C-alpha cells in the first residue's frame with residue numbers, strides 16, 4: 001500500500017515539473033515586421049481595436065479605443081513610443097487578454113517600435 005503512495009507522489013511531482021516546462025514552451029514570441037514597411041495607425045491599427053476591443057473599451061472603460069479617441073487615450077499613457085516591451089498596451093495584450101491573433105499583435109508591436117505615430 002505504501003508503495004502505491006510513493007508511485008503516486010512520483011507521478012504527481014513529475015506532472016508538476018512537466019507542466020512548468022510546458023509553460024515555458026508556450027512563451028509567445030511575437031515577430032516584428034520588417035522595419036522598412038511603415039505601419040499606419042489609421043488603416044492598420046485602429047481597425048484592430050474597432051473589431052476586437054470597443055465592445056468593452058469605450059466611454060465606460062479605459063482606454064477608450066473607439067475611432068477618433070484611441071490615439072490620445074493610448075499615447076503616452078499606455079504606449080511608450082519606440083518601446084513596445086515597456087508599453088502597457090503591448091504587455092496587456094501579450095500576457096493579459098491573450099485574445100488577439102499573433103499577426104495583429106505583431107502589427108501593434110511594430111507600430112509602437114516605429115515610434116507610435118499618428119499616421
Ligand code: HEC
Nearest residue numbers: 048049052053055056057062063078088089092096097100
Ligand atoms: C470582454 C471585454 C474586453 C475586451 C474585448 C477587451 N478588453 Fe481590455 N480590458 C478589459 C478589462 C475588464 C480590463 C481590466 C482588467 C484587466 O486588466 O484585465 C482591461 C484592461 C485593458 C488594458 C489595461 C487598462 C489599464 O488601465 O490598466 C488595456 C491597455 C486593454 N485592456 C486593451 C485592450 C485592447 C487593445 C483590446 C482589444 C484587442 C481589449 N483590451 C479588449 C476588458 C476587455
